[in-house]
Amino acid sequence: MASRTQRTHRPTLDVSPREARLWAVAFAALLGDLVLTYYGIAHIGLQEGNPIAASVLAGHGYAGLAAVKLVAFGVGVAGRQIVPPAYRWVAPCCLAVPWLLAVAVNAVLIAGTM
Template sequence: MSSERATPGQWLPGDVTPVDLERLLWGLVALSLIADIVTTFVGLNLGLAESNPAARGAIESHGVVGMLGLKAFAVGVALACRPLLERAYRPIVPAGLAVPWLAAAVVNMYTISTVLSSSH
C-alpha cells in the first residue's frame, strides 16, 4: 500500500475541504484559547500555580495582559508560517495551536474540579 499519490483532501470525510477544515480549526483555536485563559486564571485564584514557565513569567509580570500577549504572539507566528505550507496542509497550523490549548484547558478543569471537590 502506498500513499504517494494521496492528497489531504482524500482523507477528509464527505464534502469537507481543507479550507473548510482550516476554518473550523481556527474557530477551535479561539475557543481553546479562551478556555485555557479562563481556566488558568480560575485555577490561579484558587491557589494553583501555572506550570508553563513562559506563561508563568508573563502572568507574574503582566497578569492577564501578559497571557493575552503570549497567546497573540503564538497566533502571530502561526499566521506568519501558514503561507509557507501548501493550501492542503494549512489546517495543521491551527491544529498545532488548538490541540495543546484544549489539552491545557482540560487539565486545568480537572485540576480545578479536584481542588473544589476536596474543599467540600
Template sequence: MSSDGVYSHPRIPVTATPAELERLLWVFVALSLVGDIVTTFVGLHLGLAESNPVARGAIEGYGLVGMIVLKGLAVGVALFCRSLLPREYRPIVPAGLAVPWTVAVCINVYMISMVI
C-alpha cells in the same frame, strides 16, 4: 502478486475542503485559547500554580495582559508559518495550536475540580 484494484479505504462521512477544515480549526483555536486563559486564571485564583515557566513569567510580570500577549504571539507565529505552507497543509497550523490548548483546558478543569 496481482490485485483487481479493489481496496477498502475508510472514509470520513462528511467531506470538507482544506479551506473549510482550516476555518473550523481556527474557530477551535479561538475557543481553546479563551478556555485556556479562563481556566488558567480561575485556577490561579483558587491557589493553583501555572506549570509553564514562560506563561508563569508573563502572568507574574503582566497579569492577564501578559497572558493575552503571549497567546497573541503564538497565533502570530502560526499565521506567519501558515503562509509558508501549500493550501492543502494549512489546516495543520490551527490544529497545532488548538490541540495543546485544549489539552491544557482539560488539565486545568481537572485540577480545578480537585480543589473545589
C-alpha cells in the same frame, strides 16, 4: 530540450471550511486556557505550571499572558501563508492540541478542588 514547469506557491487568504473550523477550535482553546488559568490561579489558588507562562504572569499579569498566546496565534496565522494549501490545516492543529490539553488539565484541577 524539455522545459520544466515549476509550481509557485502564492500566499492567499482563502480558507477552506475545514480550516476555518480548525482555526475556530484553536481560538476557542486559547480562550478556554486563558479563562481557566485565570480562574484557577485567582480564585482557587492554583499555580501556573509552565515556567515561561509563570514568568510572564509574574511580570505582566494576565494581559501579558493573553498577549503571548495571541502572538503565538498570530505566528500560526502568518505561517499558514508560507505552506502549500494542502497543509494549512497543520498550523491550527499545532496550536489547538496543546491548548486543549491545557484546558483539560485546568478543568480537572479546578474540579478536584470543588
